Amino acid sequence: MITERPFVDFYSAHGLTPTRQDVSDLKRHFQRREALHRQLGIPTGLLKNASLVEFGPGSGHNAIFWASCKPARYVLVDATPASLDGTRNQLDKYFPEAKYEIVASDILHFQTEERFDLVVCEGVIPTQKNPGAFLQHIASFASPGGLVVMTCMDAISVLPEILRRYAAAQVTEGIMEFDKKLKMLVEFFKPDLSSLAGMSRRHEDWVIDQILHPWSGPLLSMPEAIAALEADYEVHGSSPRFVNDWRWYKDLHGAGFAFNQSGAESYFGNAHNFVDYRYATGSRDAGENAKLVEVCDAIYSKQFASERGIEPYLPAALIQDLERVIECLEGGHSETLAALKDFVNCTANGRFNELSKFRKLWGRGQQYLSFIRNAETALVHAASEVESALNPSGE
Ligand SMILES: C[S@@+](CC[C@H](N)C(=O)[O-])C[C@H]1O[C@@H](n2cnc3c(N)ncnc32)[C@H](O)[C@@H]1O
Numbered sequence: 217m218i219t220e221r222p223f224v225d226f227y228s229a230h231g232l233t234p235t236r237q238d239v240s241d242l243k244r245h246f247q248r249r250e251a252l253h254r255q256l257g258i259p260t261g262l263l264k265n266a267s268l269v270e271f272g273p274g275s276g277h278n279a280i281f282w283a284s285c286k287p288a289r290y291v292l293v294d295a296t297p298a299s300l301d302g303t304r305n306q307l308d309k310y311f312p313e314a315k316y317e318i319v320a321s322d323i324l325h326f327q328t329e330e331r332f333d334l335v336v337c338e339g340v341i342p343t344q345k346n347p348g349a350f351l352q353h354i355a356s357f358a359s360p361g362g363l364v365v366m367t368c369m370d371a372i373s374v375l376p377e378i379l380r381r382y383a384a385a386q387v388t389e390g391i392m393e394f395d396k397k398l399k400m401l402v403e404f405f406k407p408d409l410s411s412l413a414g415m416s417r418r419h420e421d422w423v424i425d426q427i428l429h430p431w432s433g434p435l436l437s438m439p440e441a442i443a444a445l446e447a448d449y450e451v452h453g454s455s456p457r458f459v460n461d462w463r464w465y466k467d468l469h470g471a472g473f474a475f476n477q478s479g480a481e482s483y484f485g486n487a488h489n490f491v492d493y494r495y496a497t498g499s500r501d502a503g504e505n506a507k508l509v510e511v512c513d514a515i516y517s518k519q520f521a522s523e524r525g526i527e528p529y530l531p532a533a534l535i536q537d538l539e540r541v542i543e544c545l546e547g548g549h550s551e552t553l554a555a556l557k558d559f560v561n562c563t564a565n566g567r568f569n570e571l572s573k574f575r576k577l578w579g580r581g582q583q584y585l586s587f588i589r590n591a592e593t594a595l596v597h598a599a600s601e602v603e604s605a606l607n608p609s610g611e
Pocket residue numbers: 221222223224227233235271272273274275278293294295296299321322323324337338339340
């Protein structure tokens with residue numbers, strides 16, 4: 217099935233939002249969210265009395281943290297009934313005093329003259345039909361100087377998930393009933409999911425969302441997000457914090473301001489660290505990583521085409537592509553290489569039940585990015601106001 221409205225139709229058809237988190241230890245949940253803010257360069261204390269709009273709050277488990285920051289205005293926009301109810305229930309349960317407004321609307325149809333200090337859109341943009349245009353739309357609601365927090369996902373960081381989708385299709389071949397498939401896959405991926413110490417989602421939700429949920433469109437990598445936002449927004453922070461900048465701040469003016477260029481360079485120097493969360497080795501030649509991007513993009517496209525029934529992704533073609541990935545990573549990350557070779561072997565013999573080392577392979581999934589809107593323009597504007605106040609005749 218090709219979804220008409222990405223996420224919304226699939227979630228609505230199943231009457232659920234599969235993004236529920238374990239918040240039984242609220243302190244731990246909040247500390248994780250605080251850690252995310254710190255990596256993104258957002259001091260949580262500064263959000264008090266700020267205005268905030270969140271697109272796609274889902275089950276509302278993150279909304280309770282945003283509400284705890286005590287923004288003066290908090291607007292949440294979603295179109296899935298289960299997400300709207302879940303978000304309302306979470307906020308009423310944990311912050312009955314909180315001031316917020318829930319808007320039931322397709323995000324792409326949402327319009328307001330209001331501009332916000334902070335725009336948040338987590339786990340929503342990649343796999344939309346046109347992720348770049350979606351990002352431009354949500355980012356347009358940030359005030360000049362305001363912040364946009366969003367998530368990217370690229371074919372390197374989700375390579376293990378793409379392969380899990382491939383394996384899942386093989387092991388459930390011929391099974392049509394959703395519930396039966398779900399039960400089988402929860403069991404099949406148990407060793408994989410149990411190997412992740414930080415996992416806070418229900419296994420069932422992960423299978424529904426990451427394996428059974430049909431993709432509607434392409435992914436969105438960090439350089440693609442930068443390209444979509446162009447000169448109007450500048451990269452601020454990332455989680456994980458791979459964006460670093462060794463330039464002397466005194467050189468950063470005019471054409472040298474270039475935070476986006478510096479952010480894209482951080483991406484291409486570090487993309488090899490997105491395949492496997494167990495490794496974070498030094499940056500390497502951008503050309504090597506460009507090859508990795510290319511082959512992983514091809515794997516995503518072929519799996520996407522196969523899931524849509526356009527063209528099957530035959531085992532021999534997948535093996536050939538994975539051998540190119542292995543070649544791009546040769547010489548480092550030994551556990552990653554062993555995991556990929558394990559997957560190649562099981563693809564070759566068609567026995568995915570024998571997967572072993574692959575089960576511990578998890579990519580970095582989604583990366584969070586923060587962008588500042590018109591940072592340079594706002595600063596230049598402020599500077600020219602001061603200049604004209606000092607010299608009203610402009611001489
Ligand atoms: C994967 S969930 C993410 C939930 C939450 N932000 C998180 O990170 O856990 C995606 C949410 O975005 C909503 N969504 C996606 N596309 C949408 C659209 N075009 N209009 C309205 N809601 C949308 C879905 O209904 C769902 O609640």
